[in-house]
Amino acid sequence: MDQILTDVCEAGDIDDFYLLNPDLERIDEIPFVDTPLHIAASAGQTQLAIEILSLKPSFGRKLNSEGLSPLHSALKKGHVETAKRLIKHDPELIRVRGRERITPLHYVAETENMDLLGEFLYACPASSKDVTIRGETALHVAVKNSKLNCVLVLLGWLQRTNNREILKLKDENGDTVLHIAVSTNQLQIVKLLIKNMKNINEKNTQGMTALDIAIGLPDEQSREMKRVLRSAGASTTSSLKKDVLLSDFLGSKETITEKFVKYDVNLRKGLSNDVRNALLVVAILIATATYQALLSPPGGVTQSDGSTTTTASSGDRPGTVVLPKKYFNPIMYTNTICFVISVGLIIFLVQTSRYSLPLQLSLVFMMLSYMISLLAIFPPGKVAAYAVISSSIVIIYARFLGSMEYVPGLRWLLGYDRLKLQRKVVLSKYAKDGFN
Structure with missing residues (x-):
């Protein structure tokens, strides 16, 4: 992009921008480029940024050579008001995946921008489920970076919108947010998480539960952590029932209970x-x-x-x-x-x-x-x-059988793990991308 257009965008002069009559279509054809919207957003020129976004909505999703969208660029430069106006015009900009699939929500969770975090969640609730190339949600990022205030906001949002299933999501290492909080010895965050999580005994790819990780911490750090986890019902891997492998499940005989689940799912979908x-x-x-x-x-x-x-x-x-x-x-x-x-x-x-x-x-x-x-x-x-x-x-x-997840004590009565796996297997034929 030529220097004159860059200077006009940095100055935020809408009249001069129209006088230049830039070839926006040609710019849009370049895979990675600093568009006029990137420059205006980086300079905090809110009005020009909104004008360009109105003329060329696709610019809002373009990445520059650094792998940043215009909203990413505005956040990086600290232009909060520009960011707010951009998401007001198009809330889906919050879900634009930049370099390493990091979204603007991940960015504000990492930098602990409390004002924008709440605004982003309200404007685009689905963004809370977006993950990076490492499988990290915004909550993973907040816990990993020890951002207690962000964790409080995110947990409050999940609680009020009844989206606590996000707490079950795992990163590339199979770690839930609880695994990360325990491994980084964040006792206060651990206490918050166990109050909101249904299952605190999830295993990571190494087969370790949160309590297993706590036991591996230095003694002076792990004592209180282990007490809190055990009082909440946490267990070690050795004391838990062995997980049902998909290969073993598919190779086993289908029980009457599992046939009920299959019948239930097929009827509902039809x-x-x-x-x-x-x-x-x-x-x-x-x-x-x-x-x-x-x-x-x-x-x-x-x-x-x-x-x-x-x-x-x-x-x-x-x-x-x-x-x-x-x-x-x-x-x-x-x-x-x-x-x-x-x-x-x-x-x-x-x-x-x-x-x-x-x-x-x-x-x-x-x-x-x-x-x-x-x-x-x-x-x-x-x-x-x-x-x-x-x-x-x-x-x-x-x-x-379909309600056991919501009734305390029923999960283990009829082999809930196998029934849950059966439901996933049956649902997979209805899903475009395989298992849900």
């Missing part, structure tokens, strides 16, 4: 939102009608004073049905089957998450209420009551 909503409406109507049929059975029930709408034997206890078994049994068998299937369908159709868990639990308890009511009104020889109990257990069991 349903459109319209079909899902239609099924939910029909299932709710059927569940309502069948539950009401149980509460008001045909022929009524015996009363405490012995009165009924139908003649009943003197030995019938209050609350039992008075309709002859040859009529009542088929009615209640079919009613029970419809109820169990409809409630099971509702539980299945409700997306699995920590937010849907209360609704799923309420449906399960409604099913239990149905069982108890059925036991109460059914005459001796209550086959249907046991049928609904066994059917309900199967549906509850099948459905909560």
Whole structure:
């Protein structure tokens, strides 16, 4: 780029810029170049920078010979207001990967620019998941550089936006942010992380947990670190269950539980939102009608004073049905089957998450209420009551395979690691890039 255009961009003169009438298309064809936007952003000429970005949006994603985008350049020179205006015009500039795939968010996390860190997260939430060529998120970078304030901001953001799964991400060495915090003896950050992480026993590529790393620290440093980790439930690799290898898993026999998971995933992926909503409406109507049929059975029930709408034997206890078994049994068998299937369908159709868990639990308890009511009104020889109990257990069991992650204590009951791997394997055929 010629010197006259460079001088105009550094001066920030919009009129002179238009008088020069630079060939922006030609500049854009050069792979690595200091565009007019780079120069204006580096000089803190905010108005000209926004003008150029409006004329040529692609310049916002161009890298110069140093591997920096215009936003990177503005940050490097400390022009905070210019950076704010650029991301206001195009928030996706925060995700532009510069040299070593370092994004502007990584940069502000490393330099502890608290003002911009919050602004960047708010403007482009997805940027918190971006990783460098070393597999580092912005949180990895903040912990690695001992930026406690940045860690506080990032953890607060993840907590408020319910994105704590980012804490599970590992770098090229298989280290989570907890591994890094322990290895660099950052006790305060370790305490913050274990409060927010679901699993503090993740292993890195060397097969070490955070506690294994703490044990390897000098004695005077590791004592308090080990105490904090152990009090939070941390374990060493030797005391943990051996990881399930993908090759071993694929070579093993598929269990009934894993078949349930496969069926669940395939059905979910094959349903459109319209079909899902239609099924939910029909299932709710059927569940309502069948539950009401149980509460008001045909022929009524015996009363405490012995009165009924139908003649009943003197030995019938209050609350039992008075309709002859040859009529009542088929009615209640079919009613029970419809109820169990409809409630099971509702539980299945409700997306699995920590937010849907209360609704799923309420449906399960409604099913239990149905069982108890059925036991109460059914005459001796209550086959249907046991049928609904066994059917309900199967549906509850099948459905909560997908909810175990959100229910404390259930992860180990049914081989959660294998089920999680099964879900990934089945999902891989729906994903463009393999495993999610």
